[in-house]
Amino acid sequence: MGKSEYRDMWVYLEVNGGKLHPVSLELCCEARRLCDESGERLIGVAAGAVPESELAQVKECGVDGLLLVSGSGYERYSTEAYTRLFTELCRKYRPSAVFVGATANGRDFAPRFAARLETGCTSDATELIYNPESRDIEFVEPAAGGKIMAVITIPELRPQVGTIRPGTFKHAPTGRREVVEVINETLPCPAEEIRTRLLDYKADERDAELDISDSETIVCVGNGVKDESLPKYRELAALLGGKLACTRPVADRELLSNKLQVGQSGVMIKPKLYLGFGVSGAVNHVTGIDAGTFIAVNTDPDAPIFNYCDYGIVADMDAVCDELIALLKRGA
Amino acid sequence: MLRILVCVKQVPDVDQLRMDPETGNLIREGVPAILNPLDANALSAALSVKEEYGGEVTLITMGPPAAESALRECLAAGADRAVLVTDRAFGNADTLATSYSIAMAAQLDGEYDLIFCGKESLDGATGQMGAQLAERFGAAQVTGTLKIEQVDEAARVIRAQREVDGGVETLEAELPCLLTIEKKNYPARIPNLKGKLRAKKAEIKTVSSADIPGLDLGRIGDPGSPTKVPRMFPPELPERGEIIDEGSIEASVAKLYSLIKGE
Known part of the structure; x- marks a missing residue:
């Protein structure tokens, strides 16, 4: 036909x-x-x-x-x-x-x-x-x-x-x-x-930290993140009243839950403020982001992420994160 | 004895793929081929079932002859035997043609009670193979399996937890059953030396299209693939954003901070 x-x-x-x-x-x-x-x-x-x-x-x-x-x-x-x-x-x-x-x-x-x-x-x-x-x-x-x-x-x-x-x-x-x-x-x-039978259903205990789809502020770490640096990004997210998210390679490293993975095979987000640290800018990640203000920090000046951002800083991600935390704590 | 099949795939390490800025084509040379990471979790789940209930774990993959290395990696981790489905006629297959080819090749060795797949592949990432293979095998399916609670071979059922949006279901499924595995509870097995030595010597069964009686050549490879990729193009890069450089990190971050606060 x-x-x-x-x-x-x-x-x-x-x-x-x-x-x-x-x-x-x-x-x-x-x-x-x-x-x-x-x-x-x-x-x-x-x-x-x-x-x-x-x-x-x-x-x-x-x-x-x-x-x-x-x-x-x-x-x-x-x-x-x-x-x-x-x-x-x-x-x-x-x-x-x-x-x-x-x-x-x-x-x-x-x-x-x-x-x-x-x-x-x-x-x-x-x-x-x-x-x-x-x-x-x-x-x-x-x-x-x-x-x-x-x-x-x-x-x-x-x-x-x-x-x-x-x-x-x-x-x-x-x-x-x-x-x-x-x-x-x-x-x-x-x-x-019908060859499957439902024996039980348990709703997830609502872990608000794992629900990033509606968060107004997202601090996202990419593959550039060091394992031991993760706490500071968590702190930064908390200080900004937002949530921590990640890219696929970070979820693959099992550093963060795959529920926090932003992009095509993860979660679509629409925050007012997105801060990407050490994110290269793969298309399957950035297609998942519809941000009001998009900020990128990466040591590689040629990283594609700078083509998607409103503002970018070419520098070590941890140094920028530390400095932002310090400023936020001072409430300057 | 439980007959267990694990479907695996060798994929390019996509994180190392680069695009040729001149031609817009992907540069594949020098990019290592690896075992699809989530398939290692599927194998791990299959081995857990074998350890608890006994059984034989057979691997199957479709790909070029070089895909043998992915099979040896899985043999080293504990699988018992391996089948490599390889033939140019199988090339360029989408998930529909691949599911048909693999099911036809697997059935040369009889029926399986349990079939395991990774959740999705690193390269295609459609996540469709599990459901399509289950259809080919006429099996029940549990996609997004978090944990296998029990296998009752006599009653021909498996009880498993399945991750759904917002919760976890506990399902009882009839055998044969295909499960796609979430990696959470089934970390990849690290092969030991003995496993590696055994894998090196293991004989891998190769299956070509001519080896499969009744194989419909119109349903394999490119002719058997309803989805086509008429074109690829480099992602359109928007204009670069404003790079803040105030001479020092402190000054640049201060500027960024004032911009964020101002928004």
């Missing part, structure tokens, strides 16, 4: 405990833009019970339709039920694209249903471009550790499946469409197909 037989872009609406995951709304807004360019319809797809108040938020993002699936098997997430669901729905409705938030569960089922459909799946694009000539979506993302940008397409097959990190796109609703078609489907997943 040719790809022109496939129409409409879908966004999976992830609902946990009656609440929509913010990434679903971000993806609706971004896919709205793509649909306006391609002339396709935007459809939100959800399974199980979704409160009306949550659907109202989705409608504000400009969806043309909602595909709401009921049936047994969606009371809680399972790989099998969601893989089966999207496989069946895609076979029946033939969307051109399916966007899934790169949450733990989104990343769990999206590649699997793409494999079952024998189609392509991309992950962690930081930019989406609709190419009107090929009618393909260009998934743009940093590659090879952020040294280069790669354009990834799925030129022959449909649907084009993509998982996208929360925080990559903005939730900027463009308003409700005049008509929002609602399609109700019943598609139960037979219990015997």
